[in-house]
Structure formats: structure tokens, C-alpha cells
Amino acid sequence: MGQMLLLYRPPMKILVLGSGGREHALVWKLRESQLMKEIYCAPGNAGIAQEAECVSVDLADAASTLELATRLGADLTVVGPEAPLAAGVVDVFEKAGLAVLGPSRTAAQFESSKIFAKRFMERHGIPTARFRVGEDFEQAVRALDEFSTPVVIKADGLAAGKGVVVARTRNEAEQVLDAAMRRGALGRAGERVVIEEALSGEEVSFIVLTDGNTSIHLPPCQDHKALLDNDQGPNTGGMGAYSDDTILAESTRGEILRRIVNPTLSGMSEERIAYRGFLYFGLMMTADGPKVLEYNVRLGDPEAQALLMRLRSDLVELLSSACEGALATRHAHWSPNPAVCVVAVSRGYPAAPETGKTISGYDLAETVGGVKVFHAGTVFKDGQLLTSGGRVLGVTASGEDLPAALHRVYAAMSKIHFEGMHYRHDIGAKSLKRQAGPPPGPSSPARKQEAQEPHQRWR
Numbered sequence: 435m436g437q438m439l440l441l442y443r444p445p446m447k448i449l450v451l452g453s454g455g456r457e458h459a460l461v462w463k464l465r466e467s468q469l470m471k472e473i474y475c476a477p478g479n480a481g482i483a484q485e486a487e488c489v490s491v492d493l494a495d496a497a498s499t500l501e502l503a504t505r506l507g508a509d510l511t512v513v514g515p516e517a518p519l520a521a522g523v524v525d526v527f528e529k530a531g532l533a534v535l536g537p538s539r540t541a542a543q544f545e546s547s548k549i550f551a552k553r554f555m556e557r558h559g560i561p562t563a564r565f566r567v568g569e570d571f572e573q574a575v576r577a578l579d580e581f582s583t584p585v586v587i588k589a590d591g592l593a594a595g596k597g598v599v600v601a602r603t604r605n606e607a608e609q610v611l612d613a614a615m616r617r618g619a620l621g622r623a624g625e626r627v628v629i630e631e632a633l634s635g636e637e638v639s640f641i642v643l644t645d646g647n648t649s650i651h652l653p654p655c656q657d658h659k660a661l662l663d664n665d666q667g668p669n670t671g672g673m674g675a676y677s678d679d680t681i682l683a684e685s686t687r688g689e690i691l692r693r694i695v696n697p698t699l700s701g702m703s704e705e706r707i708a709y710r711g712f713l714y715f716g717l718m719m720t721a722d723g724p725k726v727l728e729y730n731v732r733l734g735d736p737e738a739q740a741l742l743m744r745l746r747s748d749l750v751e752l753l754s755s756a757c758e759g760a761l762a763t764r765h766a767h768w769s770p771n772p773a774v775c776v777v778a779v780s781r782g783y784p785a786a787p788e789t790g791k792t793i794s795g796y797d798l799a800e801t802v803g804g805v806k807v808f809h810a811g812t813v814f815k816d817g818q819l820l821t822s823g824g825r826v827l828g829v830t831a832s833g834e835d836l837p838a839a840l841h842r843v844y845a846a847m848s849k850i851h852f853e854g855m856h857y858r859h860d861i862g863a864k865s866l867k868r869q870a871g872p873p874p875g876p877s878s879p880a881r882k883q884e885a886q887e888p889h890q891r892w893r
């Protein structure tokens with residue numbers, strides 16, 4: 435019956451919540467669908483405004499967001515960022531009977547509380563770093579005795595990417611605890627902390643879309659969090675990402691599903707936590723196998739830009755099915771070609787980004803084949819495109835192999851300019867190193883051989 439209903443789904447009005455590169459990629463992909471009648475984004479940005487009608491909204495205010503969706507007559511609302519989820523926007527929509535894709539406020543705690551997430555993993559035997567909870571400063575300092583250095587300190591709450599510190603020395607760890615727990619440097623988010631052992635290995639972003647019963651897993655991605663080349667400098671929201679099937683061997687992917695994804699989803703249903711939407715597993719591929727660093731309750735940014743470029747299936751159909759609990763009738767098809775997103779950021783990012791700089795060449799960049807420029811912190815003013823935030827543009831390209839995609843992305847990036855613009859030049863470099871030399875075509879035996887390599891190294 436579900437199948438019949440899905441076949442006759444009438445075209446829909448869709449509202450996307452958010453204003454970053456991830457939301458631009460969502461709008462861009464949703465627009466391709468035959469099932470899309472009208473598309474809105476709130477609040478959106480200058481790039482999104484080229485493809486959807488942008489409407490202003492305060493995403494922290496769930497009631498006015500609901501009022502907006504009702505006024506627009508949205509048949510489906512898709513939530514991009516974590517803040518409205520943690521504020522309970524999904525609960526408010528569901529109570530009013532409006533279709534919305536994203537987890538409830540309770541389920542959003544997988545991201546909005548590190549303590550909640552770690553205790554959940556502990557209850558369900560999900561591999562993660564050994565940890566202790568610090569409820570107050572004295573308890574946190576005592577807990578440090580149980581760890582060698584480097585040691586990782588995580589603010590419990592949402593801290594806009596500033597909540598995690600890998601402390602090299604005991605002294606540094608105590609200073610971090612003092613700043614967060616006694617001097618309120620992170621506000622309420624840092625009142626309680628998780629202290630955990632530092633893991634080493636390569637990080638992988640593994641994302642699934644679930645309707646609460648079944649799930650579809652997306653291809654693997656790798657984010658680049660550090661500001662500067664060779665993973666130097668402070669952590670950011672993400673300076674670039676690529677998605678390529680060779681990031682994970684088939685057997686490693688199986689292990690991630692078996693030991694991490696499935697126990698997480700079945701743990702949720704055991705605990706009667708209804709989860710609909712994207713669930714992001716931030717993994718460290720350690721010598722003891724994959725371990726969870728964090729959950730996010732949404733698509734990653736900039737992972738979404740690379741992933742959505744690879745998606746061949748109808749996104750409206752996938753997201754509506756997830757929302758209706760009908761994902762079992764759906765398959766997602768992906769291009770075998772890798773995709774890469776490189777982010778151009780403003781001078782001063784992440785601490786204090788400059789804004790108001792004129793951006794040139796962004797239209798020229800899209801004349802490079804296979805390239806799409808997703809906007810994040812941009813605004814149109816007096817006929818000019820200006821920067822309005824830290825992450826400005828996410829230049830995204832696909833290619834028949836990673837070197838081809840990288841060539842395109844950097845050729846396009848070289849056409850863009852704004853004062854103080856910075857981007858990393860080594861996105862995807864780890865994969866190139868892993869593949870050791872130019873990768874062959876998708877089905878050649880040599881590529882298969884290489885795909886095994888990370889698996890062996892990570893075990």
C-alpha cells in the first residue's frame with residue numbers, strides 16, 4: 435500500500451530551515467525533483483535566494499517557525515542545523531500535525547548533550563573512547579587522574595564547534611576546565627563536561643537516514659576540521675569534505691553497521707526514542723576498529739554538499755518517505771564518482787571573521803564543468819555579492835576519480851576572490867596518499883585492491 439501511495443504523491447511545497455552551505459545543497463537537490471511544486475528557505479542566504487524563495491525567521495523560536503510553515507502551506511519541512519532541533523521545533527510541528535523531517539528534542543540530545551550520548555553508548559556497548567563525566571570543577575579535576583595526556587575535554591552542551599579541546603598537558607587540561615566550569619567561558623554548555631581518552635586514527639563521517647524503523651546509509655565522507663593545511667591551526671566547522679567509496683572497504687562498512695549503526699538504532703527503539711531524520715556518526719578509525727567520537731542529529735556541513743552531489747535518487751521522495759515511516763520501500767542510488775567540497779572562509783575565521791567584503795568570480799567558477807558553488811555566509815547588497823560570515827562559499831565538484839574532482843574544484847576556486855579569502859589546498863590529500871598514486875577506474879581490480887587497504891590499516 436505504501437508503494438501505491440508513494441507513486442501517486444502529489445507535488446509538494448517544501449520549506450528548508452537553515453542558512454548555510456548544507457541548506458543550499460538541500461535546496462539545489464530538492465528542486466530537481468518532479469515532486470517539488472514550490473520551495474522556500476528560512477532564512478536562507480544570497481545563493482539560496484537564486485533557487486528558492488527566502489523568508490526571514492528566528493530559528494530559535496519554534497512557535498514562529500511553525501507559524502511561517504503554516505502560512506506558506508508547507509507540505510514538508512526539512513530542518514538543516516542542530517539548534518532548532520535542540521529547541522524542539524520538530525515537537526512543535528508534530529503537535530500541530532505538520533510534516534517535518536528531523537529528530538524530536540529528546541532525540542536531539544544525541545548531539546545537544548555529550549553526556550547523554552556517551553551514557554547511551556555505554557548502555558548499548560557501542561565502541562567509543564573511555565570517559566568520565568565531570569558534574570563540577572573538583573570532580574572533573576579528580577577525573578583527570580584516570581587519564582594520561584593528551585586528554586580530551588568536551589563541554590556537555592552545544593558550543594558552536596568550540597566545545598572540544600584536546601589538551602596536551604595536565605596543566606592545559608586544568609586551565610580548560612577552569613575556563614569552562616568556573617569562569618563560564620562557554621556559558622551553560624560548559625557547566626558539565628565529558629573527559630575522555632584521546633583516540634588516534636583517521637576520522638570518517640558516516641551518515642544514515644532513518645524513519646525510526648529502517649535506515650539507508652549514505653556513502654562515506656571525510657571532513658577537514660582544522661583551519662590550515664596539514665591539519666594545523668584551530669578547529670572549525672569544517673573547511674572541506676570529500677565523499678569517495680574508497681574511504682571505507684566493504685568489510686569496514688559492514689563492521690560500522692554491525693557494531694555501531696545498528697546497535698545505536700536498536701538502542702533507540704529499546705529506549706522508545708523515536709528518531710526520524712539524518713543521524714551522523716563521527717568516527718575515529720582506530721587500531722582497535724571504528725569508534726564513535728560524536729553523534730550529530732543532522733547532515734554534516736560541508737559533508738552534505740559533497741554527498742548530495744553524488745545522489746541520483748529523488749530527494750523529495752526519500753525525505754518524505756523517511757518522514758512517513760516508509761523508507762523500507764525506497765532505495766538511494768549514488769553516483770560512483772567521488773565529489774569534493776572546498777570551503778572559502780573569511781579572514782579571522784573561526785574566532786572573529788571579517789564581513790562585508792565584495793566577492794568576485796563566483797559565477798565564472800561555475801563555468802568549470804561539474805562544479806556547483808554553494809553559498810553559506812553571503813548577502814546581496816546594491817547588486818553586489820558580499821561576505822556575511824566565516825564560511826562564505828563551498829565550491830563543490832565531482833569527477834570520474836578524486837584527482838579529477840580535485841582538479842575541477844581548485845580550478846573553480848582559483849576564479850573566486852574576496853579580500854582576506856582563505857581555503858585549504860589539501861582537501862582529499864589523505865585519500866590520495868592512501869590510494870598511493872593515481873586511482874584507476876571504478877571497477878578495475880586495482881581499485882578494489884586499494885579499497886581493502888584502509889581496512890587492513892585500521893584493524
Ligand code: AMP
Pocket residue numbers: 563586588598600630631632633634637659669716727728
Ligand atoms: P566532536 O565534536 O566530539 O566530534 O569533537 C570535535 C573534534 O575533536 C573531532 O572531530 C576530533 O577531531 C576531535 N576529537 C573528539 N573526540 C576525540 C577523541 N576522543 N580523541 C581524539 N580527538 C577527538
Ligand code: GLY
Pocket residue numbers: 657671672730733734735736737
Ligand atoms: N562537518 C561536521 C559537522 O557538520 O558538524
